[in-house]
Amino acid sequence: MNISFVKSKIGLVLAFIFLFTSCKKKEEEDIETHNPTPYSLEIPHGFPTNVNIPDDNPLTVEGIKLGRYLFYDDRMSGKADQGMGMSCSSCHQQAYAFDNPAGQGTGTTSLKTKNTVLPHINLVWNPGTYGWNGSVASIEEDVLLVIPDPTEFASTWPDVIAAISAEAMYPPMFEAAFGSKEITPERIAKAIAQFMRTMVSQDSKFDRVLRGDDNFTESERRGLVLFTTEEGADCFHCHGAPGNPLMTTHLFYNNAKDTIFDTSSDRYSVTNNPRDIGAYKATTLRNIELTGPYMHDGRFQTLDEVINFYSEGLLYSEYAHQLMHKVFPPYGNGAMLNPQEKADLKAFLLTLTDTVFINNPELSDPFQK
Ligand code: HEC
Ligand code: HEC
Incomplete structure (x- = not known):
């Protein structure tokens, strides 16, 4: 092989490496000098201040x-x-x-x-x-x-x-x-x-009442009491309360719907802990009016069906979570709510609907503008 050809080839390779590294360098510099506009998330009244924003992905x-x-x-x-x-x-x-x-x-x-x-x-x-x-x-x-x-x-x-x-x-x-x-x-x-x-989502009637800008009706107030008392409907342990306005604990429970369990996508499939058999996330009840059908498998079409289930449809199994108090003695099949109590509980759940959220233009389809 001709020496000068080899030399020129080396030269080409060197030139290429130089070009490449300087390009790379330029890109790194661009990223270093890049200054997007920080976006600060407002924490709504009464909400926890510890938000989950990874260090390597700040909001801009x-x-x-x-x-x-x-x-x-x-x-x-x-x-x-x-x-x-x-x-x-x-x-x-x-x-x-x-x-x-x-x-x-x-x-x-x-x-x-x-x-x-x-x-x-x-x-x-x-x-x-x-x-x-x-x-x-x-x-x-x-x-x-x-x-x-x-x-x-x-x-x-x-x-x-x-x-x-x-x-x-x-x-x-x-x-x-x-x-x-x-x-x-x-x-x-x-x-x-x-x-x-x-x-x-922080602008439901429930939020306005917490902020002191609105009042519950008598029925909604009775529903809140049922929701947040163990003698009542006993929902708050898993689904939050005014003290936890996220209306979820983000935890996983078996809520006594079945006696035989499909373990292919439950919490047990993640943890391998038998206590998690048939357990799923107790989702937020915010906007619950809008998010049916209900449960991970969509078995209930309406909120009335869900309330009837917690009232008289619970099924005991050894996997039912301890906090499902109403499936254990002295109860058995549920909270046994009368028709007025069911209506009150539903009225309270409906105060969690946030129409400002579902119409918020900043969250809407930008291609429709
Ligand atoms: C022991 C914890 C626990 C208690 C107590 C409890 N729930 Fe639940 N709830 C859950 C879990 C877990 C799910 C999800 C289960 C699933 O998808 O299979 C759920 C689901 C729901 C859903 C459907 C959510 C959705 O997005 O589909 C509604 C509505 C609901 N619960 C309302 C209530 C009400 C009302 C009460 C009180 C009468 C109550 N819950 C008591 C744990 C609980
Ligand atoms: C074909 C329907 C479908 C599409 C498209 C889809 N999702 Fe989902 N998404 C689901 C379903 C179903 C679940 C619940 C999965 C489960 O846990 O079983 C889910 C759950 C999620 C969750 C978890 C929410 C929570 O409360 O834990 C996130 C986050 C999510 N999706 C983001 C996205 C994003 C981002 C996209 C677009 C890149 C997307 N999804 C596209 C159906 C879809």
Whole structure:
């Protein structure tokens, strides 16, 4: 081989390495000097102050904006060009507090999700146990999981990245949010998670009463007393109370619906602790009027059915949680509420509906504007 040819080749390689490293360096500098606008989340009256925002994904105005577009974008399926567009909002609809009236979700391949869709309500307070069984550690992780999930997007990340990259609006938005135009699964997950952490519901009648701006009716007040007393309907241990306005403990319980259990997606499937057999998350009761059908398997269509269940439909098994007091002696099948008490309990539950939240323009579909 001719020496000068080898030399020039080395020269080329060196030049290339130099170019490459200087490009890389420039990108790193851009990221270092990148200053997105911090977004400070307001903690509503009476809410806990310890929110779950990872150190490596602080809220920024630019990140939230990008996340909002991605949340509502059919390109997130990587299949929109094949007429199989799907976005997070296909299953998680704002009008239903980001839940879905169909119960289970239906993926791009027509397969149904194992359990019913969960709403997006105050998830920034979730300590890191997302999903009905708490198996998902963060919203970011959830985004990474749903793209390949055969019952959801049934897609691949390369297809999603290609579809998102092809839309001219996005590269500058990624640059504004993250310091360079690069589009990666991690950045998509971070942006969507930022947007979802702003989905705060804090303007129901219940909240206005807590703030002293409104009053319960007599029936609603009696319902609250039933909800928060052990002699009454005994709901507060698992679903919160005025002292825990998130209306969830974020914990998992077997709430005495069955005597035989499918252990494929319960809390036991995550912990392997037999005490968790048949246990699922006691979801928030905020906006409960909007988030039926109810329970992880959607077995109850209406709130009346749920109230009848807690009143007289409980089934004892050795896995029923200790806090299901009404399935143990001296009770047995439930709180045995009379018709007036049932109506009062329901009236209280309806005060948890937040119409400001489901109409909040900052959480709505940005493509509809
Ligand atoms: C095909 C319907 C479907 C689509 C599309 C979908 N989800 Fe979901 N989502 C579900 C179902 C069903 C659950 C409940 C899963 C379980 O725990 O069994 C859920 C649960 C979640 C949860 C957990 C909520 C909680 O309270 O623990 C998060 C977070 C979430 N989805 C985010 C997203 C995001 C972000 C997207 C878009 C990237 C998305 N989902 C797209 C159906 C869907
Ligand atoms: C021992 C804890 C516990 C007690 C006490 C309890 N619940 Fe629940 N609740 C749960 C769990 C766990 C779930 C979810 C179970 C599932 O999906 O299989 C649930 C689900 C619900 C749901 C459906 C939520 C949804 O998103 O589908 C409603 C409504 C509800 N409970 C209302 C009540 C009311 C009203 C009371 C009092 C009469 C009450 N609960 C008492 C643990 C409890």
